[in-house]
Amino acid sequence: MDNSFAKTDADNNRVSSILVKYRPKLNANIQLQVEQASLKAVLSELSRVTGAVIHYSVLTDVFITATCVADNLKAVLQCLLGESQNIVYQYAHNKGQAGMPSEVWVLGSSLAGLTLQEDRGGVSCQGDRADLAAIPKNTKQADEKLVAQLIVKLESADPKQRADAIADLATKIAMDNIEVDNILLMAMGDKSARVREQVLFAWVYRNGRAAIFELQQALQDPVASVRLKAVDLAQDAAVLRLALLDGDALVRQLAEMKLNALNK
Amino acid sequence: MVLSLFSAGYAASVAAHDLKFKLLFATNGAGATDVWEVSCLSSSTLGDSARLVANIKDFSPDDSNFISLVIYKDGKAVTSTDLVGGNDAYSPLVSVNAGNGVYTMIANHTRVGNQVYFIEYHCENAAGDHTPTTVPTTPVQDQ
Known part of the structure; x- marks a missing residue:
């Protein structure tokens, strides 16, 4: 299943685009390309294309630009939200963790303050913790x-x-x-x-x-x-x-x- | 302090990596300095980052107050200065070749005043392809 769309945000006249590519029968990877889109819209589109229900409480209202490519939804979400994000996955009983999770819960409200990096190279991305990383881990x-x-x-x-x-x-x-x-x-x-x-x-x-x-x-x-x-x-x-x-x-x-x- | 902070026109930049409408404040004197940190990362298809490339634009129409950008990493540094404030042109592109990791970008100016600047930047591999680059939302020093 492929999906691609571009839309204009009504409040900001912002042109957003979200492209999700996923071909489950070919066991191909998931490709996500986002340009100036809200995290809510990105998660919604990921959910729609992959079929996994994604639950969350509070989201950042920042507009994001990111490129994530991985062979499973877990890796794509880690790329999009950062590896430290607390996420729970539920898989279909007969497929184990090899398949697509049926439901995903992004725990806590830390998404409210999330900032994301942009990846123009189009291959991998991680959550931008540049600000936090600047703080040394003192005792x-x-x-x-x-x-x-x-x-x-x-x-x-x-x-x-x-x-x-x-x-x-x-x-x-x-x-x-x-x-x-x-x-x-x-x-x-x-x-x-x-x-x-x-x-x-x-x-x-x-x-x-x-x-x-x-x-x-x-x-x-x-x-x-x-x-x-x-x-x-x-x-x-x-x-x-x-x-x-x-x-x-x-x-x-x-x-x-x-x-x-x-x-x- | 300048009477007007801004040039009359503003053309949107097409570069995705940019810091827009950042200020050096008069309250911090001529020594006001902003410090930003950007990470250059490796990519499985594009390989390692080789350098950070950047330039700066002085958005305030006061030509006597020059604004400069210094890029620094691992003992290597380079400076680029915008000699004409208030127009749409950036200073020359400069780069530091220091591989993957955290680069420091420092914005400073020569006189007291509220001064608006823009920075454009991106990480590149050895072939000049844009590699993954982090986008800071706040500086690590804001003056």
């Missing part, structure tokens, strides 16, 4: 020690020192460290605009597109450069549309440019 004790040092730095009178501490908290401490989240939330009220800008970056770095609420809040900041940073970091049309109403011309200009780029 919990090492993280605690570093956090303690950075908290001292955050008490500096020099905004640059505080901003540097925020950047280090964002990029050097494990993503699941709740203490860092609490520190960042408190630092959002720092008296220095430079620090608040860095906190916004830190929050987006650690939370991805789930940071939309904080970005919207930052658009209320009295200093234009902080609002400009929010627009700089924004990937969602909702934030950018809000920024079109900003009192600062530069903030509005950047929001308009980014919105136009999103719609192309």
Whole structure:
């Protein structure tokens, strides 16, 4: 069974294409080529073509471009979603794991923050963990020690020192460290605009597109450069549309440019 | 700080690997520097990545504030500078030949100001075919 389609996303005027090739009788591999399509649409199409029912809870709303080729659905999903994704497969009783799974469950809500790599080579792809990979895998004790040092730095009178501490908290401490989240939330009220800008970056770095609420809040900041940073970091049309109403011309200009780029 | 951040026109890039509308902020002074990381991967049909190729475009119409891109990996580095801000032209394409792995792309400028830039990049094998390239959503340093 082959399937190919191109469509225009109604909200964004975005041209998306999803191509899935699968010939079960020839025992051929599954070829998936996606161009600027939503993950929901991609999973739906994979499900339709392969016949496997794919269950999930929360999905990222990012548009993805990817190429995955593999000889089974499991490998294609690992390519698309990343190998660390927790996925459960149920196979038909009489075929074991050699055949196509009848049902697939993508567990948890981690798909909400997923980012994906693009593969122009058209052969293999993996989930893009570039941001996360940049964080060294310290021991919990090492993280605690570093956090303690950075908290001292955050008490500096020099905004640059505080901003540097925020950047280090964002990029050097494990993503699941709740203490860092609490520190960042408190630092959002720092008296220095430079620090608040860095906190916004830190929050987006650690939370991805789930940071939309904080970005919207930052658009209320009295200093234009902080609002400009929010627009700089924004990937969602909702934030950018809000920024079109900003009192600062530069903030509005950047929001308009980014919105136009999103719609192309 | 420049009066206007942007050039009047914007032509959509046809390159799939690009970072668009990224800012160096005036609040971080002339030393404001953004750091991005991109991974070049191997492919079963195209083989190993040989290099990362990239260039940068200064989107702010202030010609006195030059914006540069540095690519770095494994002790090798190269720089490309856009000498004319606000037009649609990118700086010359430059590359670092350092195989598969994580490349660092650094954007910096010469003067204080809010400055918008674009980066186009891709990984290549020795024959010049585009190999798998990761697409970062946030920099590892954002100034």
